[in-house]
Structures are given as structure tokens and as C-alpha cells.
Amino acid sequence: MGIEIRTATKEDASNLANIIVESWKSAYSELIPKDEITRYLDKERRKIQFERFIEDGEIVLIGLFNEVPCGLVFANKDNDEGLKNGGSIYSIYLLEETWGKGLSSRLMDQTIEILKEEGCKQISLWVYEENMRARKFYEKHGFIFDGSKKHSRFSNKPLELRYIKCL
Template structure:
């Protein structure tokens, strides 16, 4: 398998939308109520969101495997929690068939390098408490649960945990 990680371009928006929608179907079907998850599975709406993010010069990386768009990571050098010099990783998603094959590690390594270059000393992310697979991945990459929890906005109120990595 040949992986490539690069900054997303406007013409990648459709592929990014497909990755995020299909990964939500795989990763969150047992976490988010089915009647609510449907709102997040609209590929056309997601494509428009990514087009705007790319036009606004947000940090979005596309990962390909043998030239097939397979994963993404979306981050920002500024977080919305007032954490000093701490970048935020908002999304890291892969199509299910690429889980556990090394692409997520390549995406994570690259986004951390970019956040470092942007002057960040730490990176934060939120993960559902019940998403053990994702939590294990983050912990393997050095992220530590900092004790901060919040209830998600979904009706079943799944708990989200904040993880921090010193970079």
C-alpha cells in the first residue's frame, strides 16, 4: 500500500465528504442515536462545509491509499477552549476498510508536525468515552486524558473526554 498525505484542495471536497459520512456510519452507529446520526450523513451538505473550510484556509489533510481518498484530518492552530498555545484536532476519520493499516498514524504524525510549525506546544482533541478503538489509538500516540469531560449534544448525552498531547 502506498500512502500519500497532502493538504486538501477544493476539488477534494466531495471525497472528504464521502470519508466523513462513511466513517460516521461505521464508527458512531452504536454511540449516536440512529434518528439523529442521519442529520450528519448528508454528503452534499458535508461537501459544502469542506469547500468553505478549504476556502477559509483551515488545516485539512487528505490521506490516500494507492491514490484512493481514504482518510482525513482537520485541525486548527487555535482551540476554542482558551488553552494556551494549544492546537485543536477536530476530526480524524478513515474509511473503515483502512482502519488499523497505518494511514491514521501518518495523518496524525503530519498534523502534529504542522501544529508544531504553527507554534503550538500542545494539541487537544475530544473523543467519545465509549469509543475505545479511538481512545486506544490516541493513547498509543501519546495523548493523555486530562480529566475534562462534557456531555455531547446528542439526545442520549454520550460523554466526551478531552485528550492532550505535549508537542
């Protein structure tokens, strides 16, 4: 019982798809217009996406709480940010019923360790400005808003902020 974090396999792809889709419903229902968010809730499409990430050797972790798949991280030792020796965390999602139970911190800690072992000197991630819960979580784990901002691709253009953690 308790928390288990492990590298995801292709057999986990359906569970990963379920986690990300259900998490989007919980986390973004107030941030992204409903007609647009539904395009991202196709579990089969997400399953295929995770199978490809795993096949490509990306960092994909799955978190289990009491043996039930409830969380995920998708990261990469490369980055789109032009950061020297920098990695990126693209996704960290948990089912709402496990928020606040320590699973997200364990996922984050393990991801940071993997990126450090891969030679990363810093890690970047983007978070919606209005997502205060996530921002506080990242700050608790040593990430700092570096001043970079961009508008999301959604029609209401929610602002995203870049956070950096130096390792």
C-alpha cells in the first residue's frame, strides 16, 4: 500500500491516458473554454501519444497510490527553451482524489533526480498564471518564475509562465 513511482511501459498507456484526461477535466475546467478542452479529452488519442513517448525513450513516470494508477510525469532531458544543459517537464498530472497525498511530490522528486542524472543543470516548465495551486507546488520544489510569459493556444489566451529550477 502507499505510493509507488516507476518508469511507465507501453502497457501503462491506457492508464496514462485516463490520468491526463481526467486531470484536465479537474484542473482546467475553469481555465480553458469547454468546447476547446473537449478536443484534448480523447483517451484513445492520448494512449497512442503516450505509447509513442515511451517508444521514443522519453521520461515517462507513472505514480500509483494504493496500487491504483493516479499520477504521471512526462519530461525530457532536451528542451525547447534554448537553455544550456536544461531539461523540461512537459506534464505532471494527478487524479483529483489524490491531490495533497504526497504523490505529486514523489513524482517531482524522482523526475528531478532523473534529469540530474542525465546531466541537466536546470529544468524548465510552463504553468498557467491562474493555476495558483500548481505554481505553489512548483515553488515548493525550488522552481522560480523567470519572467518569461506566453499566451496559450486556446481562444481565451490564458497566460503561461515559465518556471526554472537550477540543479
